Amino acid sequence: TGAGKRVSIYDIQPQMWTYERTAEGGRTPYRAFVSIPGHLYENFNRPNYRAILLRGIAWAGRRPNVDALLNENELGDNLRYVDGGPVHPARAAETIEVHPEFDLSLVAAEPLISKAMNIDWDEKGRLWVSETPEYPNGRRALNTAAWKDSGSLQPAAQTRDPEDSISILSDSDGDGVMDRKHVFADKLELVTGFVLYKSGVIAATSPDIWFLEDTNGDEVADRRTKLYTGLGIVDTHAVINNLRWGLDGWVYATHGYSTGMVTSPDGTKEFGRDGSGVVRFKPDGSAFEQYSSRNGNTWGLDITWDGQVFWTQPTSGTVLFHTVLPEHVLAKGRLPATTSGNGMITGQKTFPLMSWPEQAYVQIDQVGQFTAAAGCAIYEGGAWPDEWRYAYFTGEPTLNIVHHQFVIPEGVSYTTRKELGREDTEFIRSRDLWFRPIETRVGPDGALYVVDFYNQAVIHNDTRGPLHGPANAAVRPDRDHYFARIWRVQHKRAAKLDVPVLDRTDLPSLIRTMETSPNAHVKGTAWRLARENHASDARVAAMSRPMGSRALALYEEARVATTVADRTALLDTFAAASDNWTRSAIVAAASGQEPAYIEAAFTHQEPEGLGDLVGAIAPGALPDHASRLLILAAGAGPSARALKLPVVRAIARMEGGSIPVDAATTQALQTLLDSPDTGAVVLPVIAKWDKAGALRTAAERRSRGFLTELNSAGTSGERGVDLAASLIAVPERRAEVLGVIGSMLADPALADALKTRLLATLGEQAGSDVDALLVASLARTNSTPIFDQIVRRPEASLALLAALKDGTISAARLGPGNLARLRTHPDRKVASQAAASLDSLTAAGGKPDIIAALLPEVEKPGDAERGKALFTGACAGCHRLGDLGTSDVGPPLNGMGAHGRAELLAHIVDPNREVDPSFWQWNVTTKKGETFVGVIASENAAGITLRSPAGDVEIRKEDIATRENTRLSLMPEGLEGLGGEALRDILTFLAGGDQKFRLVDLRTAYTADSRRGFRREEDRDETVTLHRFGDVTVEGVPFFVMDPARSSTGANFIALKGGPGQGSLSDEFPQRVEIATSVTAASLHFLGGVGGWAWPAGGDQARGKPAMKVLVQFADGTSEEHVLRSGEHFADAWSYADVPLSTNAGDFTRRGQLRYFALNLGKSGALS
Known part of the structure; x- marks a missing residue:
C-alpha cells in the first residue's frame, strides 16, 4: 500500500487482503490471499465466507475461473441472500x-x-x-x-x-x-x-x-x-x-x-x-x-x-x-x-x-x-x-x-x-x-x-x-x-372487485364506470380517458369534477360575485367564519373588486366584524381609489370605526401615486381630523398629501393636542402607541415623538405586543435619528426585537458596530447569536466591518480545537433543570422540543438526545458543517434598502414568507431587490461563547428530557448468549431461555431485552461466574463486569433475578447466600454496595419458585422464569 502503510498477518484484528509481487530476477509474480476472520466461528461455515475463501485460493493458485473450487451451494441465491443480509x-x-x-x-x-x-x-x-x-x-x-x-x-x-x-x-x-x-x-x-x-x-x-x-x-x-x-x-x-x-x-x-x-x-x-x-x-x-x-x-x-x-x-x-x-x-x-x-x-x-x-x-x-x-x-x-x-x-x-x-x-x-x-x-x-x-x-x-x-x-x-x-x-x-x-x-374481509378493462373509445361505458365503480382509481382512470379522448363531447363537460377544499369552492364562487346581494352574503360568511382559510378565500376573491367590497362593508349591518377584510384589501384599491375611500370613511357613522381605521392607515402607508386633494377630499380629511376615532391616524395622510396646506393649521392644532396627550402620565398602552405611530409622520413633531418612543420601549410595563407595533412604526421611518434611537434603546434594554429591527437597516447596523467598538454595548451582552448575525449580514459593508471589528472582541480558535476543549466539560453530569431554562432562553426561539418552542425556524429537536453529547456539541459549535437545505439562510434586500434574513417558509407568485427568530415576514416579490441563498445555517456560530457549563446543562436537558426512567446500555457488558447452555453449549434449555425481545415494560418500568440474533457479539444478557464447576461453561463467565453510565438516579431497576442452581435448586443451604453484589459509584467519588441473595432477590432460573424481594416478570422464557426487583439508592445523584 502507499504512504508507507503496511498490513501484517501479525496484526490482531480481522483482515482480508491480497498480495502480488514479482521477485527480483523472476518472470512470474507470485500471489498470496490472506483472510484472518473474527472470533465468531459460526461465520466460518457460511456460504458467503466459504465462497470468498475458495475464490481467494483459486486466485492465488492462478485458476482462470475463480469459481472453480465452489459447489452449487456456494453460488447463486445462497451467496446473494446470506444471514444478516437481504432476505429472499x-x-x-x-x-x-x-x-x-x-x-x-x-x-x-x-x-x-x-x-x-x-x-x-x-x-x-x-x-x-x-x-x-x-x-x-x-x-x-x-x-x-x-x-x-x-x-x-x-x-x-x-x-x-x-x-x-x-x-x-x-x-x-x-x-x-x-x-x-x-x-x-x-x-x-x-x-x-x-x-x-x-x-x-x-x-x-x-x-x-x-x-x-x-x-x-x-x-x-x-x-x-x-x-x-x-x-x-x-x-x-x-x-x-x-x-x-x-x-x-x-x-x-x-x-x-x-x-x-x-x-x-x-x-x-x-x-x-x-x-x-x-x-x-x-x-x-x-x-x-x-x-x-x-x-x-x-x-x-x-x-x-x-x-x-x-x-x-x-x-x-x-x-x-x-x-x-x-x-x-x-x-x-x-x-x-x-x-x-x-x-x-x-x-x-x-x-x-x-x-x-x-x-x-x-x-x-x-x-x-x-x-x-x-x-x-x-x-x-x-x-x-x-x-x-x-x-x-x-x-x-x-x-x-x-x-x-x-x-x-x-x-x-x-x-x-x-x-x-x-x-x-x-x-x-x-x-x-x-x-x-x-x-x-x-x-x-x-x-x-x-x-x-x-x-x-x-x-x-x-x-x-x-x-x-x-x-x-x-x-x-x-x-x-x-x-x-x-x-x-x-x-381479510375485502369485497372482491373485478378490475375492469376500460375502452377509451366508449364514452358511455366510461361514464357508467365513473358513476358505479366503488374504486377511486378506476373512476379516475375512466375520467382521464374521457378527457383525453372525448374532450369536446358535452357529456364530458357536464361531468366536470371539482378540485379542492370547501374554502377553495367558496373562492371560486366568490370571485364571480358581481351583485350587491352576492357581496353582502360573502361578507356575512366572512364575519361568521372561525378559520382564516375561509376568510382568506373571500379576501382573495375581492382582488380586483376592492372598492365594491369596501363599500359593501361600510353599509353592512354589522361592520365591526369586517375590519380584517377591509385592512387586507384596502391596499389593492390604492392609489386609484384613495379619495373615494377617504370620502367613504368620513361619511360613515361611529359603528364603522373598525373599518375607518384600516382604510386611513392603508392610505397613510401608500407609496407611489398621488391623491388629488380636491374640495370633497379636503372636506373628508377635515372630518376625519375632527373625529376622535380617526383624528390621529389621518395626520400622516394630511402631512404627506395636503400640498396646498389647506389643513395645515387644523392639523398643527390637533397634533399639538395629541402630543400633549402622549406626554401625559395617563396615556399609555394601545392609545399611546397609536398616537406615537401617527405623530412620528408629522415632521414638526418627529424629534419629540422619537424621545417618547424611546421611553416607551424601555418601559417594562408596556406589553411586548405593543412594543412590537412601535418597532414596526420605526421600521417605516428612514433616517439616522431613528438608527440612533434603536441603538440607544438596545443599549438600555438588550431587547431581541430591537436588535431584529436594527439588523434590517444597514445604517443602524453600522451604528451598532460603532457602539460595540467604543464600548457602549459589550459583545458579551449582545451574545454569540447576535454577533453571528452581524458577521453574516446581507449588506456587504456591514458584514465586512463586523468581521473586522468583532474578531478583536471575541475569542479566536478553530472549530475542532473548540470542540475538543469543550467535550470533556460537557461529558460531565449536568443540571437538567438549569439546562431547560437555558434552552428556553437560547434555543426555543428557533427549535421545538416537546412542549417548548413555538417556531419552526430550525429543525425540531425531539429525540435528538439519542445522538449523544459529542455529536450534538459539534453541531452547536459548528452549525455550518452540514446544513439541511430546508433550513438554508436566505438574505433578502428590499428596494427600500431593508434587509431580512431567514428560511423561506413558503413562496407563491406574489411573495415569500421569510421565517426567523423575529417571526414571519411576508415580502412581496415586487418589493424585492435581491435574494441570496447563503447555503449557511440560520443557527449562529459562536455559541461556544455560552461556556462549557451552560452547554453541558443544555445537553443534559436534551439528552435526558423529562423521562422518569433511563435505560442503561448493557451491550458492552453482556457475557452470555441465551441460545447456549450454562453447563454445555448444546443444552439449550439450561440457560435463561428468552423468547421475548425488544422494548418491554414490567410493572411500569421500561426495559430492553436484546435478541442474540441482533447482537453484534451474540451475547444478550449478563451471567457471572458460578455453577457446579466440573468444566461447565458457566465457569468461564467473568467474575465481574463494569457498566459505565452518566445517568442521574435515585433507584436501579433490574430484569433478571434468576440463577442457575439458585434456591430452591441448591437446597435450603443456598437460601440467603450472596448471589451477586452491585457496587454503585457516584460521580462525586462516593459509592455504595448492595448484596443480592439467593432465596431473597434471586430464584432458580428453571423453576417457578417465588422469593420475597423480587416478583415474577411475566412471559419472557420458554422454561422457568425471569424476575423483577428494584434497589433504592442511599441518595439520588449522578452515577459514573
Missing part, C-alpha cells in the same frame, strides 16, 4: 408484521425488477413500474474514490446511457406474482414519478419532464418530447416526485427543497421557481406553478375522488398536509400568516418492531418520530369495510414501518386519529433492516400496495457531517442498486 423474496413476508385484519402478499421482486420507486395501473388493469437503479447519483462524476461512494450504478462510465426505466408487469400464471416485464421506456436517468397519458407516460427526470409516447402501438416509447426543463436537482432525493392526475386536467406532484427555475424546453418562457410542497403543470407544456408551498422535503401525494389534495412531508415534524387554499389564490390576497396547507399528525411517536439498539441507524432528526416519511395513500378502494374509508397510509423507511391514521373532516379541512386499541403500534412493521417502504398506493382491486426500495442503506442527506457526493447523498460504500419489492395488502 419468498421468505421476506416472515419478517413483516401486519395489522391482524389484513393479509400481505408479494407482487413483484428482484430479479424481475430493481429499485422500484413508483407504480400505477392502466385502463387494462396492468401494473406499471418505474425503476431507478441509478439512484442517487445517476451519471454524475464522483468527488471521491469510487470504492468509498457506491451511489453510482457504474461510477467509471459516466458517458454511458442511463439505466432507469418504466415498464409494464404481468402475471402469466395467475398466482398473483408478476413474472414478466415489458420495458416501455429505457435509458432514463433518475425517474422519480410518472403518470399515464394518452398512448404513453409523462415522466419526471429532473431537471426535465418528458412525454414518452408510443406512436405505433408496440408499447415502446418511440417519441420523447421534453415538456419542461430547469427543475431543481442539487439533491436527488428532494426533487419533483410522485406525479398524480388532478381532476382538473393538471398533473400534480410533490417537490422537495431542490429548487430551480422552470422554463420551456427552449428557454423562451419562464414559469418560476419549483419549491418545496406541491407543484402542478399542464400536460401540454404550457403552464407550471407552485400549488402548495411549505419549507421542507416533501415525498408523497394523493388526490381523492372528491378533489382533495393530501401530501406527506418527512422532515418538518408534521407528516400529513391537506391543501386548503392553493398558492395562486393566496397570491391574490390573504389574512396574515395564512398558509396553503393544514398540517396534521404533528410530533407523532412511532412504534417500530425493532428498538433503537437493534436498528442499524439513529434517526438524524425527529428521533422516535418521522424523519423520512414517504408515500401518501388515502383509502378509497371500495373493497375494505366502511370504517377504513379515508384512511391514510405512509411509510417511514428509516424505521421499517408503514403508518396509518384515519382522516376525519373538521371544518374546511381534516384532522386525524390512530385506530382505537392500536395507538402504540404500526400498521406494518418489520425486523428486516432492508425493508424500506417508500410508496403507498391503492390499486384498482381495492388493495393497498407498498413499494419497498429494499436497501440496507438509508438516509440520503446525512447532516451529521460526512462527505456528500455529487447528488448531495452522504458518501458511503454500501448503497444497493439491485433489490426491490412490491407488496399487496388486502383486508
Whole structure:
C-alpha cells in the first residue's frame, strides 16, 4: 500500500487482503490471499465466507475461473441472500408484521425488477413500474474514490446511457406474482414519478419532464418530447416526485427543497421557481406553478375522488398536509400568516418492531418520530369495510414501518386519529433492516400496495457531517442498486372487485364506470380517458369534477360575485367564519373588486366584524381609489370605526401615486381630523398629501393636542402607541415623538405586543435619528426585537458596530447569536466591518480545537433543570422540543438526545458543517434598502414568507431587490461563547428530557448468549431461555431485552461466574463486569433475578447466600454496595419458585422464569 502503510498477518484484528509481487530476477509474480476472520466461528461455515475463501485460493493458485473450487451451494441465491443480509423474496413476508385484519402478499421482486420507486395501473388493469437503479447519483462524476461512494450504478462510465426505466408487469400464471416485464421506456436517468397519458407516460427526470409516447402501438416509447426543463436537482432525493392526475386536467406532484427555475424546453418562457410542497403543470407544456408551498422535503401525494389534495412531508415534524387554499389564490390576497396547507399528525411517536439498539441507524432528526416519511395513500378502494374509508397510509423507511391514521373532516379541512386499541403500534412493521417502504398506493382491486426500495442503506442527506457526493447523498460504500419489492395488502374481509378493462373509445361505458365503480382509481382512470379522448363531447363537460377544499369552492364562487346581494352574503360568511382559510378565500376573491367590497362593508349591518377584510384589501384599491375611500370613511357613522381605521392607515402607508386633494377630499380629511376615532391616524395622510396646506393649521392644532396627550402620565398602552405611530409622520413633531418612543420601549410595563407595533412604526421611518434611537434603546434594554429591527437597516447596523467598538454595548451582552448575525449580514459593508471589528472582541480558535476543549466539560453530569431554562432562553426561539418552542425556524429537536453529547456539541459549535437545505439562510434586500434574513417558509407568485427568530415576514416579490441563498445555517456560530457549563446543562436537558426512567446500555457488558447452555453449549434449555425481545415494560418500568440474533457479539444478557464447576461453561463467565453510565438516579431497576442452581435448586443451604453484589459509584467519588441473595432477590432460573424481594416478570422464557426487583439508592445523584 502507499504512504508507507503496511498490513501484517501479525496484526490482531480481522483482515482480508491480497498480495502480488514479482521477485527480483523472476518472470512470474507470485500471489498470496490472506483472510484472518473474527472470533465468531459460526461465520466460518457460511456460504458467503466459504465462497470468498475458495475464490481467494483459486486466485492465488492462478485458476482462470475463480469459481472453480465452489459447489452449487456456494453460488447463486445462497451467496446473494446470506444471514444478516437481504432476505429472499419468498421468505421476506416472515419478517413483516401486519395489522391482524389484513393479509400481505408479494407482487413483484428482484430479479424481475430493481429499485422500484413508483407504480400505477392502466385502463387494462396492468401494473406499471418505474425503476431507478441509478439512484442517487445517476451519471454524475464522483468527488471521491469510487470504492468509498457506491451511489453510482457504474461510477467509471459516466458517458454511458442511463439505466432507469418504466415498464409494464404481468402475471402469466395467475398466482398473483408478476413474472414478466415489458420495458416501455429505457435509458432514463433518475425517474422519480410518472403518470399515464394518452398512448404513453409523462415522466419526471429532473431537471426535465418528458412525454414518452408510443406512436405505433408496440408499447415502446418511440417519441420523447421534453415538456419542461430547469427543475431543481442539487439533491436527488428532494426533487419533483410522485406525479398524480388532478381532476382538473393538471398533473400534480410533490417537490422537495431542490429548487430551480422552470422554463420551456427552449428557454423562451419562464414559469418560476419549483419549491418545496406541491407543484402542478399542464400536460401540454404550457403552464407550471407552485400549488402548495411549505419549507421542507416533501415525498408523497394523493388526490381523492372528491378533489382533495393530501401530501406527506418527512422532515418538518408534521407528516400529513391537506391543501386548503392553493398558492395562486393566496397570491391574490390573504389574512396574515395564512398558509396553503393544514398540517396534521404533528410530533407523532412511532412504534417500530425493532428498538433503537437493534436498528442499524439513529434517526438524524425527529428521533422516535418521522424523519423520512414517504408515500401518501388515502383509502378509497371500495373493497375494505366502511370504517377504513379515508384512511391514510405512509411509510417511514428509516424505521421499517408503514403508518396509518384515519382522516376525519373538521371544518374546511381534516384532522386525524390512530385506530382505537392500536395507538402504540404500526400498521406494518418489520425486523428486516432492508425493508424500506417508500410508496403507498391503492390499486384498482381495492388493495393497498407498498413499494419497498429494499436497501440496507438509508438516509440520503446525512447532516451529521460526512462527505456528500455529487447528488448531495452522504458518501458511503454500501448503497444497493439491485433489490426491490412490491407488496399487496388486502383486508381479510375485502369485497372482491373485478378490475375492469376500460375502452377509451366508449364514452358511455366510461361514464357508467365513473358513476358505479366503488374504486377511486378506476373512476379516475375512466375520467382521464374521457378527457383525453372525448374532450369536446358535452357529456364530458357536464361531468366536470371539482378540485379542492370547501374554502377553495367558496373562492371560486366568490370571485364571480358581481351583485350587491352576492357581496353582502360573502361578507356575512366572512364575519361568521372561525378559520382564516375561509376568510382568506373571500379576501382573495375581492382582488380586483376592492372598492365594491369596501363599500359593501361600510353599509353592512354589522361592520365591526369586517375590519380584517377591509385592512387586507384596502391596499389593492390604492392609489386609484384613495379619495373615494377617504370620502367613504368620513361619511360613515361611529359603528364603522373598525373599518375607518384600516382604510386611513392603508392610505397613510401608500407609496407611489398621488391623491388629488380636491374640495370633497379636503372636506373628508377635515372630518376625519375632527373625529376622535380617526383624528390621529389621518395626520400622516394630511402631512404627506395636503400640498396646498389647506389643513395645515387644523392639523398643527390637533397634533399639538395629541402630543400633549402622549406626554401625559395617563396615556399609555394601545392609545399611546397609536398616537406615537401617527405623530412620528408629522415632521414638526418627529424629534419629540422619537424621545417618547424611546421611553416607551424601555418601559417594562408596556406589553411586548405593543412594543412590537412601535418597532414596526420605526421600521417605516428612514433616517439616522431613528438608527440612533434603536441603538440607544438596545443599549438600555438588550431587547431581541430591537436588535431584529436594527439588523434590517444597514445604517443602524453600522451604528451598532460603532457602539460595540467604543464600548457602549459589550459583545458579551449582545451574545454569540447576535454577533453571528452581524458577521453574516446581507449588506456587504456591514458584514465586512463586523468581521473586522468583532474578531478583536471575541475569542479566536478553530472549530475542532473548540470542540475538543469543550467535550470533556460537557461529558460531565449536568443540571437538567438549569439546562431547560437555558434552552428556553437560547434555543426555543428557533427549535421545538416537546412542549417548548413555538417556531419552526430550525429543525425540531425531539429525540435528538439519542445522538449523544459529542455529536450534538459539534453541531452547536459548528452549525455550518452540514446544513439541511430546508433550513438554508436566505438574505433578502428590499428596494427600500431593508434587509431580512431567514428560511423561506413558503413562496407563491406574489411573495415569500421569510421565517426567523423575529417571526414571519411576508415580502412581496415586487418589493424585492435581491435574494441570496447563503447555503449557511440560520443557527449562529459562536455559541461556544455560552461556556462549557451552560452547554453541558443544555445537553443534559436534551439528552435526558423529562423521562422518569433511563435505560442503561448493557451491550458492552453482556457475557452470555441465551441460545447456549450454562453447563454445555448444546443444552439449550439450561440457560435463561428468552423468547421475548425488544422494548418491554414490567410493572411500569421500561426495559430492553436484546435478541442474540441482533447482537453484534451474540451475547444478550449478563451471567457471572458460578455453577457446579466440573468444566461447565458457566465457569468461564467473568467474575465481574463494569457498566459505565452518566445517568442521574435515585433507584436501579433490574430484569433478571434468576440463577442457575439458585434456591430452591441448591437446597435450603443456598437460601440467603450472596448471589451477586452491585457496587454503585457516584460521580462525586462516593459509592455504595448492595448484596443480592439467593432465596431473597434471586430464584432458580428453571423453576417457578417465588422469593420475597423480587416478583415474577411475566412471559419472557420458554422454561422457568425471569424476575423483577428494584434497589433504592442511599441518595439520588449522578452515577459514573
